[in-house]
Amino acid sequence: MPSGPNREKARIVIAGINHNTAPLELREKLSFSNGETVEAILELKSMVEIREVIIISTCNRMEVMMTADDPDKAVARFKAYLSSTRSMPPADFEGALYIHKDDEAVSHIFKVAASLDSMIVGEPQILGQLKQAYQSAVGAKGTGVILNRVMHKAFFTAKCIRSETGIGSRAVSISYAAVELAKKIFGRLNEKTILLIGAGEMAELAVAHLIHNHADGRRYIANRTFATGEALARRFNGQAIRFEEIEDTLVSADIIISSTGAPGFIINAKKIKPVMRARRNRPLFFIDIAVPRDIDPGINRIDNAYVYDIDDLNGVIDENMDARHKESIKAERIIDQAVIRFRQWYDGLDIVPTVKALHDRLSFIADAEIKRTLPGLDKFSETDALALKRMTEAMIKKFLHHPTLFLKNTGSHTDKALYLDITRRLFHLEPDE
Numbered sequence: 110m111p112s113g114p115n116r117e118k119a120r121i122v123i124a125g126i127n128h129n130t131a132p133l134e135l136r137e138k139l140s141f142s143n144g145e146t147v148e149a150i151l152e153l154k155s156m157v158e159i160r161e162v163i164i165i166s167t168c169n170r171m172e173v174m175m176t177a178d179d180p181d182k183a184v185a186r187f188k189a190y191l192s193s194t195r196s197m198p199p200a201d202f203e204g205a206l207y208i209h210k211d212d213e214a215v216s217h218i219f220k221v222a223a224s225l226d227s228m229i230v231g232e233p234q235i236l237g238q239l240k241q242a243y244q245s246a247v248g249a250k251g252t253g254v255i256l257n258r259v260m261h262k263a264f265f266t267a268k269c270i271r272s273e274t275g276i277g278s279r280a281v282s283i284s285y286a287a288v289e290l291a292k293k294i295f296g297r298l299n300e301k302t303i304l305l306i307g308a309g310e311m312a313e314l315a316v317a318h319l320i321h322n323h324a325d326g327r328r329y330i331a332n333r334t335f336a337t338g339e340a341l342a343r344r345f346n347g348q349a350i351r352f353e354e355i356e357d358t359l360v361s362a363d364i365i366i367s368s369t370g371a372p373g374f375i376i377n378a379k380k381i382k383p384v385m386r387a388r389r390n391r392p393l394f395f396i397d398i399a400v401p402r403d404i405d406p407g408i409n410r411i412d413n414a415y416v417y418d419i420d421d422l423n424g425v426i427d428e429n430m431d432a433r434h435k436e437s438i439k440a441e442r443i444i445d446q447a448v449i450r451f452r453q454w455y456d457g458l459d460i461v462p463t464v465k466a467l468h469d470r471l472s473f474i475a476d477a478e479i480k481r482t483l484p485g486l487d488k489f490s491e492t493d494a495l496a497l498k499r500m501t502e503a504m505i506k507k508f509l510h511h512p513t514l515f516l517k518n519t520g521s522h523t524d525k526a527l528y529l530d531i532t533r534r535l536f537h538l539e540p541d542e
Contacts, residue, residue, distance in 0.1 A: 121175075122183055122209070123209040125207060126205045128169040130206070139195060143370075158186050162175045168419050169419070216444060219444045223270045223276070228422070239263065254530045276433055287422060288319055298323060302327045303326065306403060327361075329348050330349050331351065355376065365395045374402065382411060385412070397417065406418065463529050464513050470536055475501040
């Protein structure tokens with residue numbers, strides 16, 4: 110890959126942690142809220158070492174994808190930013206940080222989009238989270254021609270994998286895993302009272318899975334925005350309650366599934382002790398699928414009260430996993446092909462291949478028109494045909510003279526990748542999908 114001050118395009122680098130490299134406690138500390146994501150993109154994009162940036166922060170991962178002239182310098186600036194904003198020395202998180210560059214970075218983000226890098230292979234939520242991260246980056250003007258292309262290809266590749274493999278059959282998600290855990294705890298979910306805290310996508314999925322598994326007892330939904338909770342309760346035949354009513358509702362609830370964006374614990378151990386006395390020590394199960402966590406893990410020290418967080422959910426569901434991993438082999442092949450096609454596009458963002466491709470395209474068109482026209486002409490000799498060929502070649506060179514000078518002129522535009530990409534699109538020089 111080209112390097113040095115006259116390079117025509119930046120390189121791609123990803124730095125991040127996920128459920129395989131970092132425990133939940135560290136992922137919580139390094140996660141970004143929606144507001145923090147936009148602020149971080151603006152800050153990182155202002156650094157001279159970083160050209161483009163996208164931040165992906167979910168329950169199971171925190172990653173920054175950047176383009177940079179020098180990937181190592183860009184990663185160093187990102188580490189310094191994390192250390193400063195999280196008040197943590199780099200040594201506290203560097204061991205969990207993975208770095209991917211160039212084709213390896215592209216392959217990684219394609220795998221993330223296709224859910225091959227998820228806690229549960231094939232779970233569909235990550236693609237939506239990735240799209241949201243991309244929209245946030247676009248809104249903050251963090252992306253340019255390269256990362257825009259990476260993300261669109263990631264979405265396209267994930268769609269191909271969904272349609273061409275069985276990796277998404279019988280959808281499994283963190284919410285589904287939570288319900289499966291509840292089934293293992295209680296055996297049957299009939300007549301069990303459910304309390305959902307948070308009315309986001311994770312909560313909606315949990316409700317849908319509960320209904321599918323015949324959870325026909327009472328269902329309470331608590332959300333900070335009462336109207337949102339009430340709308341969800343109407344959809345799923347539940348009852349909306351206010352956050353202030355959570356403690357009273359715990360007396361009758363059997364299973365609590367919590368998924369909010371709150372910065373601290375929604376329920377702490379101190380509140381549960383009197384609740385358990387009122388319940389006469391009937392078992393109470395908390396399933397915490399939020400990052401940062403909503404439920405105080407100290408509750409586990411109280412008799413008959415049990416807390417499971419998203420790390421505990423890993424391995425809960427084995428059903429269909431073998432089949433999904435077999436399908437993931439097909440998905441890996443699709444990703445390998447997509448990375449090759451991306452590399453063809455990326456390599457085309459150099460001046461020489463673009464000008465050559467443009468010359469070849471114009472020559473192909475001219476040759477095709479000459480071959481179609483000459484047979485219909487009388488008294489047109491081979492000498493005349495050769496002269497016509499030389500004339501068209503001279504015309505093509507003159508036609509390309511000023512566009513070539515423009516693309517080489519770094520003084521008038523510093524991001525040549527943008528102009529090269531536009532040129533390839535205008536003249537349809539892209540490799541086939």
